[in-house]
Amino acid sequence: MRKIAVIGVGSYQAEDQLGWLVVDQLQTAIYGIPNVFFFKSRGNGLDWADFIKDASSVIFVDAVISNTQPGAMYEINIASQADIEKNILVSSSHGIDLFNNINLANALGMIDFPITFVGGEIDNSECVESGRLNVTVEKIVSRIKEIIEFS
Amino acid sequence: MTEKKINIRVPVLARVEGEGALELDIQNNQISHLNLNIFEPPRLFEKLLEGKHYSDVPDIVARICGICPVAYQMSAVHAFESLFNIQVSPWVNDMRRLFYCGEWIESHALHIHLLAAPDFLGFESAPAMAKKYPAEVKRGVEIQNVGNQIVRLLGGRSVHPIGVKVGGFHHAPSQDDISVLLNTVTKKLPDVEAMLQWCSALLLPDIAQDFTSVSLRCNTEYPMNMGKIVSTEGLELAVDKYQTVFKEHHESHSTALYSLMNGKPYLVGPLARLNLNYKKLPDEIRQLVENIPISFPSKNMYHSMYARAVEVLYAFHESIRILEKYTIPDSPAVDVKVQAGVAYGCTEAPRGILWHCYEVDEDGIINRATITPPTSQNQARIEEDLKSTLSEFGLDRKQDEIRFQAEQIIRNYDPCISCATHFLDLRINRK
Numbered sequence: 001m002r003k004i005a006v007i008g009v010g011s012y013q014a015e016d017q018l019g020w021l022v023v024d025q026l027q028t029a030i031y032g033i034p035n036v037f038f039f040k041s042r043g044n045g046l047d048w049a050d051f052i053k054d055a056s057s058v059i060f061v062d063a064v065i066s067n068t069q070p071g072a073m074y075e076i077n078i079a080s081q082a083d084i085e086k087n088i089l090v091s092s093s094h095g096i097d098l099f100n101n102i103n104l105a106n107a108l109g110m111i112d113f114p115i116t117f118v119g120g121e122i123d124n125s126e127c128v129e130s131g132r133l134n135v136t137v138e139k140i141v142s143r144i145k146e147i148i149e150f151s
Numbered sequence: 152m153t154e155k156k157i158n159i160r161v162p163v164l165a166r167v168e169g170e171g172a173l174e175l176d177i178q179n180n181q182i183s184h185l186n187l188n189i190f191e192p193p194r195l196f197e198k199l200l201e202g203k204h205y206s207d208v209p210d211i212v213a214r215i216c217g218i219c220p221v222a223y224q225m226s227a228v229h230a231f232e233s234l235f236n237i238q239v240s241p242w243v244n245d246m247r248r249l250f251y252c253g254e255w256i257e258s259h260a261l262h263i264h265l266l267a268a269p270d271f272l273g274f275e276s277a278p279a280m281a282k283k284y285p286a287e288v289k290r291g292v293e294i295q296n297v298g299n300q301i302v303r304l305l306g307g308r309s310v311h312p313i314g315v316k317v318g319g320f321h322h323a324p325s326q327d328d329i330s331v332l333l334n335t336v337t338k339k340l341p342d343v344e345a346m347l348q349w350c351s352a353l354l355l356p357d358i359a360q361d362f363t364s365v366s367l368r369c370n371t372e373y374p375m376n377m378g379k380i381v382s383t384e385g386l387e388l389a390v391d392k393y394q395t396v397f398k399e400h401h402e403s404h405s406t407a408l409y410s411l412m413n414g415k416p417y418l419v420g421p422l423a424r425l426n427l428n429y430k431k432l433p434d435e436i437r438q439l440v441e442n443i444p445i446s447f448p449s450k451n452m453y454h455s456m457y458a459r460a461v462e463v464l465y466a467f468h469e470s471i472r473i474l475e476k477y478t479i480p481d482s483p484a485v486d487v488k489v490q491a492g493v494a495y496g497c498t499e500a501p502r503g504i505l506w507h508c509y510e511v512d513e514d515g516i517i518n519r520a521t522i523t524p525p526t527s528q529n530q531a532r533i534e535e536d537l538k539s540t541l542s543e544f545g546l547d548r549k550q551d552e553i554r555f556q557a558e559q560i561i562r563n564y565d566p567c568i569s570c571a572t573h574f575l576d577l578r579i580n581r582k
Contacts, residue, residue: 012311042310044217044299045261046292100278104265107281108289 222500230496253301264291319484364423416531419503
């Protein structure tokens with residue numbers, strides 16, 4: 001059976017939790033689908049590298065700070081090295097951003113294309129939640145459910 | 152006189168942790184003004200700690216840094232235990248040492264392979280380097296992961312761990328978990344030895360400088376958690392006397408404080424530690440080091456990268472030694488009885504000595520906190536190095552070349568400016 005790997009990138013800090021909250025809700029929402037596996041990453045290097053080894057489909061979820069409207073959802077299909085490079089620095093709220101790590105994993109031959117990135121614009125990752133986070137999370141959960149159903 | 156102003160902004164990761172900028176004025180081919188601007192947030196953590204109970208401090212200060220949270224926790228618990236006259240068990244001392252080994256491994260492996268090595272091999276980034284040196288980069292990531300596993304075992308998680316308390320740890324790992332980790336560390340040791348050889352073969356710039364090294368020194372071991380503060384100038388100072396010699400001050404161009412020793416810049420970190428403690432390394436490691444053409448003490452700042460590699464190897468050996476003799480303790484912590492007073496602690500973070508001071512009342516509440524991180528201590532030294540090395544490099548070179556050289560110099564210190572996206576914004580004003 002094809003393994004679908006869903007990786008939520010996040011931390012315990014305020015709206016930076018987004019990736020983890022999506023994973024939590026998805027685990028409940030699609031309970032019973034045996035080929036979908038979840039991993040919570042702290043954005044700590046390639047901590048997800050082993051998890052995706054035998055996956056045929058990989059979905060990353062992360063918070064995004066790009067100074068656009070909080071709550072905005074992004075979906076990026078990464079099918080080539082060029083797709084990675086053009087998204088570096090516009091993606092993650094984390095210091096060394098997710099696309100840099102994907103870039104490194106690709107250079108090391110650790111990933112297979114295509115990969116899907118789903119992000120949600122957040123207000124801030126440091127102090128307080130804006131109150132809009134749950135709406136963003138619900139939107140992303142709904143979209144990832146669709147992706148899983150069609151894959 | 153013609154005046155030429157050039158602004159260069161580098162909107163890509165420059166492999167420095169945090170946001171920084173460099174202002175450089177060159178007049179008649181001489182540096183007339185040089186500022187390393189650090190946009191590190193003010194140490195609001197110190198204010199945040201006021202009114203908190205001492206027992207909350209280890210988990211709060213761990214949040215200061217995602218790379219070296221163990222160091223913040225260790226300096227804090229040692230400070231309180233010193234004030235409260237607590238003698239922790241040998242088991243706790245060993246586990247703290249193991250914990251620190253994990254942090255040194257992850258931090259140094261990250262810096263060597265992903266931040267510094269691309270500079271010396273002519274790549275703009277680690278992914279670019281990984282295309283030509285996939286085995287070496289993969290090895291670095293795997294070595295870093297061993298460090299993460301050690302920190303996770305004792306701290307519950309690898310970033311911002313929560314396993315530490317004043318008096319010891321919240322839990323003791325099971326014998327089974329220890330066996331798994333011992334197997335992992337032992338298997339990876341040959342890769343670390345290969346990394347050391349690889350680092351020693353890199354073509355590092357041969358530039359000697361005069362600087363003062365400062366670190367802890369302990370009679371019984373290579374310094375991590377214990378010891379006096381010593382320098383290559385002959386300083387020997389108890390941790391609680393730190394502020395008699397080291398003073399922090401504010402510079403208007405930087406949000407990070409500058410720390411000076413008797414008014415002068417100094418170096419902390421792996422090169423300073425090795426310069427002052429080389430003889431504390433076990434014989435088996437010194438034999439490996441003596442087979443290569445780099446010796447300690449060293450006046451070449453670029454040997455910092457090699458010093459990190461030596462410390463990774465040491466941390467692996469030390470981890471194996473501690474894991475092999477592991478036994479489950481009766482209790483992972485000793486009881487604590489609060490005393491009012493001033494608590495001082497200093498331990499060796501991956502980037503150098505990290506000094507903490509807390510004023511504590513009779514209920515264990517923090518009235519005042521002072522934290523001096525390694526990057527603040529190295530900031531003046533970095534500026535001194537930039538002036539010296541850039542002048543030697545040639546100030547009439549192209550701006551891109553100067554910018555790259557400046558970034559390389561700064562990266563060499565592995566400054567932990569913040570955990571945010573980072574770039575070096577260089578502004579050269581030529582007159």
